[in-house]
Amino acid sequence: MEMSVKLGAGTLEDQPPGDGEAASGAFASGLDAWLAKVEAMGELQRITAEVDPDLEAATLTYLVGVQKSPMLLFENIKGHPGHRALYNIIGCNLSRFCLMIGADPVEHPLDAVRILEQKLGRKLAPVEIPAERALSSENVVVGDAIDIRIFPAQRMWPLDGGRYLGTCDAVVTRDPETGRVNVGTYRMMIKGPREVGVYTSPGKDGGLDRDKWWKLGKPMPIAAAYGIDPLLFLVAATSLPKTECEYDYYGGIRGAPIEVFQGDVTGLPLPAHAEIILEGFLYPEETFAEGPFGEFTGYYGRPSGATPYMRVEKLRYRTHPTLTCALMADNASNEAGLFWAALRSAGVWTDLKKMGVPGIQGVWSVPEAAGWGVTVVSVKQMYAGHAAQVMALAAQCTAGAYYGKYVIVVDDDIDPTDVGQVLWAMATRSRPSQSIDILRETWSTYLDPSQNPPEIRPWGSKALINACMEYKYIKTFSKRTKLSRAAYENVVRRWQEYGFTGRAPAISVFEEDPFPERME
Numbered sequence: 255m256e257m258s259v260k261l262g263a264g265t266l267e268d269q270p271p272g273d274g275e276a277a278s279g280a281f282a283s284g285l286d287a288w289l290a291k292v293e294a295m296g297e298l299q300r301i302t303a304e305v306d307p308d309l310e311a312a313t314l315t316y317l318v319g320v321q322k323s324p325m326l327l328f329e330n331i332k333g334h335p336g337h338r339a340l341y342n343i344i345g346c347n348l349s350r351f352c353l354m355i356g357a358d359p360v361e362h363p364l365d366a367v368r369i370l371e372q373k374l375g376r377k378l379a380p381v382e383i384p385a386e387r388a389l390s391s392e393n394v395v396v397g398d399a400i401d402i403r404i405f406p407a408q409r410m411w412p413l414d415g416g417r418y419l420g421t422c423d424a425v426v427t428r429d430p431e432t433g434r435v436n437v438g439t440y441r442m443m444i445k446g447p448r449e450v451g452v453y454t455s456p457g458k459d460g461g462l463d464r465d466k467w468w469k470l471g472k473p474m475p476i477a478a479a480y481g482i483d484p485l486l487f488l489v490a491a492t493s494l495p496k497t498e499c500e501y502d503y504y505g506g507i508r509g510a511p512i513e514v515f516q517g518d519v520t521g522l523p524l525p526a527h528a529e530i531i532l533e534g535f536l537y538p539e540e541t542f543a544e545g546p547f548g549e550f551t552g553y554y555g556r557p558s559g560a561t562p563y564m565r566v567e568k569l570r571y572r573t574h575p576t577l578t579c580a581l582m583a584d585n586a587s588n589e590a591g592l593f594w595a596a597l598r599s600a601g602v603w604t605d606l607k608k609m610g611v612p613g614i615q616g617v618w619s620v621p622e623a624a625g626w627g628v629t630v631v632s633v634k635q636m637y638a639g640h641a642a643q644v645m646a647l648a649a650q651c652t653a654g655a656y657y658g659k660y661v662i663v664v665d666d667d668i669d670p671t672d673v674g675q676v677l678w679a680m681a682t683r684s685r686p687s688q689s690i691d692i693l694r695e696t697w698s699t700y701l702d703p704s705q706n707p708p709e710i711r712p713w714g715s716k717a718l719i720n721a722c723m724e725y726k727y728i729k730t731f732s733k734r735t736k737l738s739r740a741a742y743e744n745v746v747r748r749w750q751e752y753g754f755t756g757r758a759p760a761i762s763v764f765e766e767d768p769f770p771e772r773m774e
């Protein structure tokens with residue numbers, strides 16, 4: 255259904271709807287439901303003060319982006335009345351990560367990894383609904399009437415090359431040879447009212463599809479969705495098998511298929527609950543100067559360079575849309591830190607299982623290390639060479655090979671998600687002269703700032719650190735101090751009586767050897 259065209263920020267009513275109205279209306283979106291749930295959890299902060307999309311919203315997000323930080327809904331964006339921007343959607347919050355993957359809340363990150371691992375093993379194809387029922391069909395704009403600058407595109411870092419409409423986005427393309435549909439998250443910098451950049455790093459699926467279309471001498475049909483629910487962002491920002499469609503994984507994780515409708519400009523299946531959708535084409539060899547962009551590494555990536563852009567033919571958006579935004583940053587403020595960490599952890603754990611490596615207790619990629627840089631594997635050592643086998647395979651299995659720089663193997667009494675425990679194991683169990691192996695010329699990324707000159711960047715190296723007790727001497731290795739279970743349980747029981755509030759720290763390692771029950 256082509257609805258009446260409303261163009262320009264000024265044509266929207268001044269105030270966005272309350273969430274109750276939006277969530278219960280005929281056009282209730284995935285994002286509305288998400289907002290309502292996060293608000294009910296007490297983790298949504300509405301910011302009604304006027305905020306500038308130029309640096310201010312992102313700066314605020316960076317500052318609050320420590321662990322257990324709220325999701326930020328900017329409801330009053332300078333120059334964009336009636337529009338909203340959403341930041342810190344998951345951040346480093348396990349509670350919202352569980353909500354995203356449809357799991358009950360868990361206390362420990364490894365429980366979330368286990369659930370994700372199981373859910374990634376399922377797939378469900380999308381179902382198609384009529385275009386008129388799509389949320390974004392509320393407002394349809396075509397041709398020269400389009401001005402994508404009505405949306406509050408963000409500049410997140412001072413040296414970013416421009417305003418980014420697409421960060422937390424889902425870009426849809428099709429392989430012209432096989433027909434496989436791909437959904438990827440690629441940054442999208444605004445070029446003009448109907449033009450927006452699509453940067454794909456070498457080897458990414460959307461870029462491979464583009465090259466095939468261009469080789470046929472044809473422009474590539476392309477669509478981009480914003481205002482998407484976080485699960486769609488998760489699958490779009492994840493390297494899934496190149497021959498498969500991310501929509502199927504969305505359905506598998508959610509346990510219900512995603513609803514799509516067919517875009518009449520491109521023929522592509524488009525997410526029916528996205529709030530903003532652009533359709534158009536990428537024309538052969540048409541590029542503009544795009545970037546740089548503050549990356550997930552906490553550094554600017556590629557300097558400004560020639561990048562293809564989409565010519566937008568059709569814009570659909572719901573009235574009062576919310577632009578989803580993902581801040582890429584160092585440390586815990588990185589929107590992708592926790593979810594990339596969880597995905598890599600689940601992938602490496604699955605690969606180790608598939609290769610038949612026994613004794614793995616847990617795998618954790620540290621979110622604060624850009625989600626990819628440091629992976630810790632906890633293993634119950636069972637035979638000579640077991641720890642060395644685990645670290646070599648974890649470093650080079652399919653899910654672990656790209657970029658990661660450090661693989662640390664620890665014993666089963668160490669919680670791999672507890673950085674303090676991991677450092678303690680390194681300090682007391684590894685012997686630097688014998689415990690560290692180096693792999694050279696490994697698969698890396700242009701985004702690694704440590705590799706210079708930049709031309710050598712796809713090549714990296716990895717350090718494998720064995721922080722396990724030396725297996726040769728495991729029977730005589732100094733015994734670590736462990737709490738008595740009975741004494742611990744007694745203290746936990748009396749915690750409040752001692753005058754402490756909250757709960758006592760959880761401990762799972764106790765002395766198992768016989769010891770004198772009571773020393774008089």
Ligand SMILES: Cc1cc2nc3c(=O)[nH]c(=O)nc-3n(C[C@H](O)[C@H](O)[C@H](O)COP(=O)(O)O)c2cc1C
Pocket residue numbers: 421422436437438439440441442453454455456457458459460490491492493494580581582590
């Ligand atoms: C906020 C954000 C921005 C991203 N920007 C880009 C980008 O501009 N280009 C790119 O190739 N990958 C980018 N990525 C990483 C891709 O989303 C990721 O590699 C994904 O696997 C790409 O999908 P594909 O495997 O289907 O190609 C970004 C990820 C996030 C979370």
